[in-house]
Amino acid sequence: MNILDKIIARKKEEVASAKAKKTIAELESSFSFERQTYALKDFLTDPSKTGIIAEFKRKSPSKGIINDKLSVQEVTTGYAAAGASALSVLTDRDFFMGHDDDLIAARKVNEIPILRKDFMIDEYQIIEAKALGADIVLLIAACLTPAEIRGFAKLAKSLGLSTLLEVHNKEELNRSLNPYLDVIGINNRNLKDFTVSIETSLSLAEIIPKEFLKISESAISNIETIKTLKKAGFNGFLIGENFMKTDNPGKAMTEFVKGI
Numbered sequence: 001m002n003i004l005d006k007i008i009a010r011k012k013e014e015v016a017s018a019k020a021k022k023t024i025a026e027l028e029s030s031f032s033f034e035r036q037t038y039a040l041k042d043f044l045t046d047p048s049k050t051g052i053i054a055e056f057k058r059k060s061p062s063k064g065i066i067n068d069k070l071s072v073q074e075v076t077t078g079y080a081a082a083g084a085s086a087l088s089v090l091t092d093r094d095f096f097m098g099h100d101d102d103l104i105a106a107r108k109v110n111e112i113p114i115l116r117k118d119f120m121i122d123e124y125q126i127i128e129a130k131a132l133g134a135d136i137v138l139l140i141a142a143c144l145t146p147a148e149i150r151g152f153a154k155l156a157k158s159l160g161l162s163t164l165l166e167v168h169n170k171e172e173l174n175r176s177l178n179p180y181l182d183v184i185g186i187n188n189r190n191l192k193d194f195t196v197s198i199e200t201s202l203s204l205a206e207i208i209p210k211e212f213l214k215i216s217e218s219a220i221s222n223i224e225t226i227k228t229l230k231k232a233g234f235n236g237f238l239i240g241e242n243f244m245k246t247d248n249p250g251k252a253m254t255e256f257v258k259g260i
């Protein structure tokens, strides 16, 4: 079993127990269902922002503990002050040391879109994302069928949520596009074996249809890479570790974006 299979197997158990604890009707009665969500594409194309989706990530299966000392409030407000177009908050507990409460806490103190970074395998989690205060859900093509991607993206849209579709190769891209999507993320990290290459983004950029915005995800640690990706037409950049590994991620991002 590769790591992605392990995560998905565990996720199925978690979703079953979450459903047993809270009904969909209860989720829908939460305060967050009232709020006006922020659209990812609007913030990615806002010239006063950096295009960076900055991630709060304590730990990952590939790197182990990255930083478990800082609060989600201080990190995410630091990112927003540094010009983040959006925030990414991990809610997976077992593999990333994240928590639903991290998203709730980030929502209270930020006014930019927030991505619920998790492994979505059930419609329940999309509704839960809305209840937690998220604006964006991640759909990972490597662990979903085209029909699931379409159905989940349609549901997300009906809730006012943006969808970030994550692909890692041409085959995933070609089978997963549908009219409910507007932003495509190319993950430079292979979730099955953790190998990373920026080439993954560069080679797939050309075959993404023009109507979609493009984001490059993972393993971005220098400004030259951002410049190269921008030239290739990328509108956004998902960055976690490069900032999280420091004592002050917001400050690290402020320094980083000076070079853009």
Ligand SMILES: O=P(O)(O)OC[C@@H](O)[C@@H](O)c1c[nH]c2ccccc12
Residues within 6 Å of the ligand: 055, 057, 117, 118, 140, 166, 187, 217, 218, 219, 220, 238, 239, 240, 241, 242
């Ligand atoms: O920390 P990095 O290398 O900058 O990567 C951030 C982000 O792209 C990565 O955390 C990520 C991309 N896709 C995912 C899917 C699930 C969990 C995590 C991820």
